[in-house]
Amino acid sequence: MAKVILPEGSVVEASGRSLLAFLEERGLTAAAALVDGQLRDLRDPLPESGEVRTVALADPAALEVLRHTASHILAQAVRRLYPGVKLAIGPAIADGFYYDFRFPEPLGREALAAIEAEMAKIVEADLPIERVWLSRAEAEALYRDLDECYKLELLADIPDERISFYRQGEFIDLCRGPHLPSTGLVRHVRLLDLAGAYWRGDASRDMLTRIYGTAFADAKALEEHLRWREEARQRDHRALGPDLDLFSIQNETIGAGLVLWHPKGARIRHVIETFWKDEHYKAGYQLVYTPHIGRARLWRESGHLDFYREGMYAPMDIEGQEFYLKPMNCPFHIAIYKTRTRSYRDLPIRYAEMGTVYRFERSGVLHGLLRVRGFTQDDAHIICRPDQIEDEVEGCLDLTMHILGAFGFHDYKVALSVRDPAHKERYIGGDAMWEAAENSLVRALERKGLPYTRMEGEAVFYGPKIDMHILDSLHRSWQLTTIQFDFNLPERFDMTYIGDDGQAHRPYMVHRALLGSLERFFGILIEHYGGAFPAWLAPVQAVVLPVTEGEIPYAEGVAEELRQAGIRAEAWTRERKTLRWLIREAQLQKIPYMLVCGAREAAQGVVALRLRTGEDLGPQPVAAVMERIRNATAARGTEL
């Protein structure tokens, strides 16, 4: 007899019947059964022994099942409305689900409403969803009759002889399940988007139409998700950038994927770079500058022309010599290292550079600041002895958390990428190097108490690495930091140091970027803060607003006083507008501090302080306001 745990927590002993039968007797509903840690259909007969737990519809574990069922309902609805349609695949994904179709006619977004309405009918009908097992021959016959070429292809990849299908009403679909017991449970579903997608992601195969949707157990969760989407849309850096006059990308005149940093964006970048440089000097790095182009010989020696050519732009001819625009900074840093014989006493050497690189990206993948063709890496190369690698990796993690923490990122997801143990021959460098490097990464992560996911076979051919993802204010994950060993370049460039034995040795080299690229990081920052930058980053920290023309000289004096104190301040006196207009404008520009000067304030030598939050703090001495802004700036927090 199996131990059955019902939704309200009561336990019964049973076998043979389905969990669904028990629930129906009690007038209960649920999404699925959890048997030995695996989700199963409620309609399955209970096992002879073990534990069966009821998974409620509201259980997070049920979400995937719910969405998978929603994708079947979508397919059923599409089938009804578009008889000639061919079905491909329809899985649940992180935020919802999709289904890929080939439509006989192009489908527009406006069709989604009608499909949603048809889905509602299927939900209303509360069709039972039942699993059906077919033999291979039956399955193939079924799909040949229906002329479902994609499904036939999927069938061919399934090794089993008994093939699992799910049936709801007139609709049947190849599927491993599990599914909800009936369509009536999918109450809160919404179709969101329409997009093209290749069959099996392969650009040489058919282009299908993908319909995206999402589903939740209750209306509130669906509403929240839709609000979240809307919030993300409003924070889109591609809209905020031009609105706040931070940057522009001018495809027609400048070129795709090439960023113009406007004065306000440049002001923020300057703050970021200054902070970054100061912290790097403190952490024992040496800053360097290197050129944007280098001779073909350099890139041949580094191997870039062999392994990275598709990411590089065509060479330019300079006095008969080929030069390439740099896609990476490493060869230059190595060239600096090699200008003299290095002693073991010189190590570690840490070269850091805000190095601007150019990489070819296909036009379709370019995306605002997040994917560009020219960008500035916050790059560094650490060259060290074998006995130093662990401390060096740990030092990278410390610096990463210190710097990212200042920008309000405190949640990290870490991926450790190591060799594929089955194919060690695909990687450069010996076992001993790989193990030492991997151990140093693991130990450094453990010493920092950072949980990580180990990814076998995800390492690049030249060394193991750590990638760190941060979560932004909307809980979206972004990969920023990468810390990777490179066993390849020291070899290719024959880098050495003289050890205490008087012999030449090969150093370890670690390549790392903390913010990744300044462009990408800026885009993420804009979305993280929704354009409302904290005081230390705000391009304009304070505006001084005169109430009438009479206070213009006073306002200008106050702004000048602030600027002399190192505060980024402007007096808005260029044209005569009402205070209401000025406040609204400052609010839209998301300026943290508004200093209102009317006749009363001017007479007393004070300002009325209003914060971006809408808080009116009333009259304050100018010195007190400056102190407040200076404190908020120094704290690098979001508090104004």
Place this chain on the structure above:
RNA sequence: GCCGGCGUAGCUCAGCAGGCAGAGCAGCGGUUUCGUAAACCGCAGGCCGGAGGUUCGAUUCCUCCCGCCGGCUCCA
């Protein structure tokens, strides 16, 4: 590259059964001297993304091109 959507004033958008191209904001000129999210009046602003076709006539219909946006395995 491919699929779908979209290209109209600096920006946001309306218009189009085929008949001289419209609004708000921004800009410029003036009036208003104003107290915490938009004072008022006026002026100017356009190869309706580009090329070709159909037509007496095209921003509108058709074809091609260019650009932008969403997406292109999280596998039945």
